[in-house]
Amino acid sequence: MTKFKKYKLLILLTFAQFSYSEGQHQIFNLGDFSLESGTILPNAKLSYVTHGELNEAKNNLIVVPSAYLGDHHGFDFLIESGKALDPNKYFIVATDMFQNGLSSSPSNTTEPFSGPNFPLISIRDNVKAGYKLVTEVFGVKRIYGVVGFSMGAQQAFQWGVSYPNFVEKIVGIAGSAVEYPHGQVRLEGFIAAIQADNSFNEGNYNSPPEIGLRAGGAHWASWGWSQEWYRQGLYKEMELNSPSDVINWFEEFVLTWDANNLIALARTWQNNNVGNTPGFNGDYSKALKSIKAEVLYMPSETDMYFHIEALTQEAEKIPGVKLRIIPSLWGHIAGAGFSSDDAEFIDQEIKEFYFGAQCIYLSLSQWQQLRMSKQQSHKDP
Numbered sequence: 001m002t003k004f005k006k007y008k009l010l011i012l013l014t015f016a017q018f019s020y021s022e023g024q025h026q027i028f029n030l031g032d033f034s035l036e037s038g039t040i041l042p043n044a045k046l047s048y049v050t051h052g053e054l055n056e057a058k059n060n061l062i063v064v065p066s067a068y069l070g071d072h073h074g075f076d077f078l079i080e081s082g083k084a085l086d087p088n089k090y091f092i093v094a095t096d097m098f099q100n101g102l103s104s105s106p107s108n109t110t111e112p113f114s115g116p117n118f119p120l121i122s123i124r125d126n127v128k129a130g131y132k133l134v135t136e137v138f139g140v141k142r143i144y145g146v147v148g149f150s151m152g153a154q155q156a157f158q159w160g161v162s163y164p165n166f167v168e169k170i171v172g173i174a175g176s177a178v179e180y181p182h183g184q185v186r187l188e189g190f191i192a193a194i195q196a197d198n199s200f201n202e203g204n205y206n207s208p209p210e211i212g213l214r215a216g217g218a219h220w221a222s223w224g225w226s227q228e229w230y231r232q233g234l235y236k237e238m239e240l241n242s243p244s245d246v247i248n249w250f251e252e253f254v255l256t257w258d259a260n261n262l263i264a265l266a267r268t269w270q271n272n273n274v275g276n277t278p279g280f281n282g283d284y285s286k287a288l289k290s291i292k293a294e295v296l297y298m299p300s301e302t303d304m305y306f307h308i309e310a311l312t313q314e315a316e317k318i319p320g321v322k323l324r325i326i327p328s329l330w331g332h333i334a335g336a337g338f339s340s341d342d343a344e345f346i347d348q349e350i351k352e353f354y355f356g357a358q359c360i361y362l363s364l365s366q367w368q369q370l371r372m373s374k375q376q377s378h379k380d381p
Contacts, residue, residue, distance in 0.1 A: 024100075026048055028043060030132060035119055037120050041119060046132075046133055047072065047102035049073075056138045057144065062092050062093070062283065063093050064146075064152070065094075066156070067151045068265055069257065070152075070336075073094075079094075087113040088327045100265065105258070116202060120268070123154050123272050132190075144354075145170065146159045146170050149173040149335040150175045150305070152173075158177070161290060167293040169294045171350055172298065174299060176311055176314055179271070180312065190219050197313050199212070206239050218250065220250050221251075225330055226302035229330055232329065284317075288314070289318070292319075298346065299326065300332060302331045303331055303334070326342060
């Protein structure tokens with residue numbers, strides 16, 4: 001097995017918790033799709049996979065949108081009998097974001113929108129496509145839930161704002177409803193790393209800009225996990241021996257992606273703001289307050305992409321929100337279930353949220369008091 005294939009296999013197995021769900025992969029033809037920017041994307045396509053069966057009442061459908069550097073397999077560790085997204089109970093529709101290489105993307109779209117000429121896509125465009133899918137293909141009048149991680153969480157919150165009477169329950173994991181300035185700068189650094197490769201040629205490359213992609217992977221490795229995760233050597237749980245191995249791991253992963261797709265997805269991420277939904281005039285607080293669905297908001301305590309303080313403050317703007325903080329050192333990656341402890345925590349919390357079991361949810365002030373108490377206990381001899 002080559003080094004490339006070895007890393008690819010490790011990535012797939014890690015994301016899927018060594019159990020790869022095999023749903024039926026399909027393509028929904030959106031036709032000439034009107035984007036928020038005003039551009040018409042011709043012959044647009046939405047890739048998706050389904051698990052389970054839609055019941056007779058058509059009230060058990062859960063949408064699972066993909067994340068950055070991910071596809072419809074991102075939540076396979078939860079799609080299993082007895083798990084939170086049990087296909088024996090729910091009809092799971094796992095969708096692929098525009099630009100991830102499976103749905104319409106720079107890499108698979110013909111002129112005049114191929115490669116670097118692909119139009120700007122918004123989170124709302126992705127949600128609009130998902131809405132067309134579930135209403136036109138499956139004929140549902142309302143969906144039971146949306147569960148998303150990272151950019152999938154961005155889509156989950158947008159579902160609640162764009163279609164307030166259509167979604168019953170939303171789970172947003174390690175993601176925000178707004179991309180704040182620090183995150184925009186971080187993403188710009190990633191984009192710059194790719195574009196600095198001379199072979200990138202403004203997106204008109206004949207072969208992958210490997211130097212730029214590797215630089216982008218190294219950049220990503222510094223943000224994916226927390227400082228304490230590195231300090232304690234938790235990368236060994238991924239069968240990696242050093243921080244250098246982590247960098248190599250991420251470099252190999254990023255090399256499996258098309259550069260223009262990565263940049264286009266990053267632009268979507270940078271511009272995310274539920275406040276830009278028509279009717280809210282950029283006021284994201286007002287947009288979040290309009291959500292009628294029940295919301296389980298699950299930030300990671302050590303996330304370096306979506307800082308815990310910003311996310312807990314954002315959560316409090318959502319009426320009746322249920323805040324559960326993932327107590328993990330795995331940073332942003334905690335939300336993807338890389339660690340078995342994190343995967344179990346996420347699975348249990350979603351089960352309790354969906355099944356209506358008793359669960360204690362903390363407000364921002366309660367969480368801050370708990371954290372201060374924990375910090376003080378560590379200081380005491």
